[in-house]
Amino acid sequence: MIVKFISYMWRSICMSAAVAVLAACGGGGGSDSGGGFVPAPEPEGATIDVALTDASGSSITEITPLNTGLFQVAVTTPGGEPLAQEVVSGDVTLGRLLPESGTALTNDDGVATFFVQPDGISGAGTMTATVTYNGVDTSQSLNYSVSTQLPFTLNAEFADESGDLITRAVTGNRITLLVSLTDDRSGTSIKNQIVAAEIGDLGRISPASGTTVTDQGGEARFTIDVGNTPGVYSITVSVSVPGGNLTQSADIVIDQAVHQLGHFDVEGNFIEGVIGIVPDGRLSPGGTAILSFAVVDEDLNPVSTGDTLSVSSPCLFNNQALLAPTSPISIAAEASVDYTLQGCTGEDLITARLGSSGAEASGVIDIAPAVAARIVFDRADPELIALRGTGSASDIAEFSNVSFSVTDADGKAVANARVNFELVQTVGGLALECEGSSFCLYDSAEAESQGRSSRDTTQSSVDGKAVTRVLAGTVASPVQVMAYVDLNNNAQRDLDEPTTTSKTLVVSTGLPDQNSVSLSASVLNVDSAYDIDGKTTRVSVRMADKFNNPAPDGTAAVFSTELGSIIGSCNTVGGLCTVTWSSQSPRGSDTVEQFSSPITIDENLDRALPNRYRCPSHRENHGPCPDDIGDPDVNPPGAPRGGRSTILVTANGEESFVDRDGNGLYDEGEFWTNLTEAFADHNEDGLYTPAQRDDCADPGSADDVCLAGFEETFVDRNANGIFDLNDSPKAGNDSSLPDGLFNGVLCRAADDEAGLCSRELVNVRDSLVVVNAFSDASKYDIMVINRSDREPSTLEGDQFYTVYVSDIFNNPPPPNTTITFEGSGECEALTEVPPLPDINKAGAYAAALAVKTNDYAQSIEAAEDLPPDQLTVKLTLPNGRFITETYACRVNRCADDPDSLPDFSPAPPACGG
Secondary structure (H helix, E strand, O other): OHHHHHHHHHHHHHHHHHHHHHHHOOOOOOOOOOOOOOOOOOOOOOEEEEEEEOOOOOEOOEEEOOEOEEEEEEEEOOOOOEOOOOEEEEEEOOOEEEOOOOEEEOOOOOEEEEEEEOOOOOEEEEEEEEEEEOOEEEEEEEEEEEOOOOOEEEEEEEEOOOOOEEOEEEOOOEEEEEEEEEEOOOOEEOOOOEEEEEOOOOEEEEOOOOEEEOOOOOEEEEEEEEOOOOEEEEEEEEEEEOOEEEEEEEEEEEEOOOOEEEEEOOOOOEEEOEOEEEOOOOEOOOOEEEEEEEEEOOOOOEOOOOEEEEEEOHHHHOOOEEEEOOOOEEEOOEEEEEEEEOOOOEEEEEEEEEOOOOOEEEEEEEEOOOOOOEEEEEEEEOOEEEOOOOHHHHOOOOEEEEEEEEEOOOOOEOOOOEEEEEEOOOHHHOEEEOOOOOOOOOOOHHHHHOOEEOEEEEEOOOOOEEEEEEEOOOOOEEEOEEEEEOOOOOOOOOOOOOEEEOOOEEEEOOOOEHHHEEEEEOOOEEOOOOOOOOOEEEEEEEEEOOOOOEOOOOOEEEEEEOOOEEOOEEEOEOOEEEEEEEOOOOOOOHHHHHHOOOOOOOHHHOOOOOOOOOOOOOOOOOOOOOOOOOOOOOOOOOOOOOOEEEEEEEEEEEOOEOOOOOOOOEOOOOOEOOOOOOEOOOOOOOOOHHHHOOOOOOOOOOOHHHHHOOOOOEOOOOOOOOOOOOOOOOOOOOOOOOOOOOEOOOEOHHHHHHOOOEOOOEEEEEEEEEEEOOOOHHHEEEEEEOOOOOOOOEEOOOEEEEEEEEEOOOOOOOOOOEEEEEEEOOEEEOOOOOOOOOOOOOOOEEEEEEEEEOOOOOEOOHHHHOOOOEEEEEEEOOOOOEEEEEEEEOOOOEEOOHHHOOOOOOOOOEOOO
16 A cells, blocks of 8 residues: 555656646646747846046046046946946056056945056046956946156256356365255245256265255255366256156356466466465474465466365375375465475475366475484294204294384384394394495305395485394393494494384294293183083193293194083184183093993992092092092002093194203204103003003903003004104113103204204193083082091090091092081081192092180080080082081090989099089
């Protein structure tokens, strides 16, 4: 039944659908009459209306730079309803359309707005608006005109100094450029408007910026100093106004000026081509003359226009005279100039030239000869020179230029004065360079061929300088040069002739020697450096040569460090240079950490570790020790130390020797200190461990001392890859001299060739240890030791003790650490300890402690409620962290009732008994 019902319903639905379809098609049957097929109506587009207005909404037909056109496009439906948010496309044939995309949306009133501005071309144009609605494009157009003309007038004119308008001027004239700006709409002038002027090569304009502002009358003024070249010049002025920019050009003809140059004499007569000079006689050295000039026209009348005057002379060119004001000089009808001598001699021909016409005038100043009244030492450059024959090794010059200044009685420089020089001492072959003069004095033909004289002569320069060159000898010594002014030119020093001597010049090796190298640090024990990065100390090296003169400026020092980091090098100034060491990784030896460990003050407390600790200064098996517990001579067989960084400095230099005969040179048989190649001594044993200790090749089998120095490095000066002892040849069996040869520039060249010494240099060096201190107070320990070299369980009154403090590696605490004592009960300390100094020695710091107890001050019964009898030792680091160690004190007391204390042995005495 259900199936049949469904089948029936489905047939009914299909039949109904068929009837509906037929009805939609106009009914069944095939009749030709009535009904038929009716097509859908055509879609209608939108209606567009275009209007042109100004910004206020008023209708216009012309667009100008000051009147932007607003095209209002109204869009409605075919039924007249406004269409909102419709895209309208706009296009113009003239002008600039905004938005530049050419599209705009209608607002809620169905209006889209376009702006049209002039775009540099005048004429007529068409604006077309298009909108698509219901798939239909609808357009509407509107014609308009465009004008690019601005309603302003910009005018440029020229005027002379009287204010009269001109079209011509002459070279050198001063003229005015007048620029006016007018609003054509009202005929009024425009004020406070910036005007720019470009005058090309016409001359110099003022203001120099080429811009100014129109005044209340709408006029801008520029002053132009016309140049010296005639011709026709065009200038351009410009101004920014509402709607755009205006420019205007103007031409002016510049004729060659007919100006004459000379001066007026005392009677008012014009003297053409001649400069007026006062005084007219000789001008003394350093004196001042007045130069006077006058400019007239062809009628000999003084000109009123501005001009320029160029003044020159040989003395001015060589800076041996000065003008005030300086050339070129501004001049109208007349001008005066101060001319001051500065060392010129003889005659000076002065020439002046007028800028406008090229007219010239001249005059001669006769200069009286200067008389030298004084000569003083000026300088020696350089102040240190190398011994003869050693400069190539030290890169230091073997000569110095010594200069003097010659002046007159007024202190002004004297030029062309003859100055003679003589050496005060000639030890070791010191000489002056002198060639080509009969005044030179040589002690041999060889010296003459080398220009090595004991005296020299020269003429002072324009600034009064007289210079001679000192040539080094073979002996280190100070050098003095005597200089005198040879007034009568007789090649002899007379009593009345100015004389002086030089100073500050030294002849030396210029190379540091070994015993003159000194390394220091601002802080040797650096607080918190072991566990905090960036803690620093300033490391300084001082170097001097064999004669203990500071090493020359620029001597290079090279640094390296075991732990942390250090600036690699510095150059000396005054024999000193400084770098910075900073804390960072590494803070220990990787080799030691892998195969052993640094020795500590507590390692004997761990029975699983080897018993390496021993302190000769006390009898305890652990704790701070004033001895170096890592030293094989103190605590055999020695052990690696922790928290200690070796810093090495090296420099190019020579070995030290004992100059027994005082000749400044090394002689065979003199004692010297032989140097191996420089090395960083990490284990502080004085040896380059990897090469100078046995069984140090394999860290797995090496002893602790070898391990501590396993990572030592050396400076391979000869680059052969081997640590050299520099000990060849061997000394004789009966010789007290070391093996090897003396190395240094103080070895004579002949002795070097004979094999008695070597001029080959070495690395001089020095080193120091920086302690890397802990910031954690728990890494430090305190120990009190009595006279039996033991740590007591109880302190006694009226006894002296020693307090030892160190870190776990047995290094002393950093500087400004404090040790304080605090007594309790009837026990107190009688001593105080000042803040700890800066110490880098391997070993604990020791301080004295005197203890006092107040015996029998109270009975046993009365003391029961009192603080305990004890003494606390407190160690406080600079960062404020601290540790303490407390010791009980033995205090003797009486008893109020001895019988009540039967367990005391011995029995306490009765109080008051």
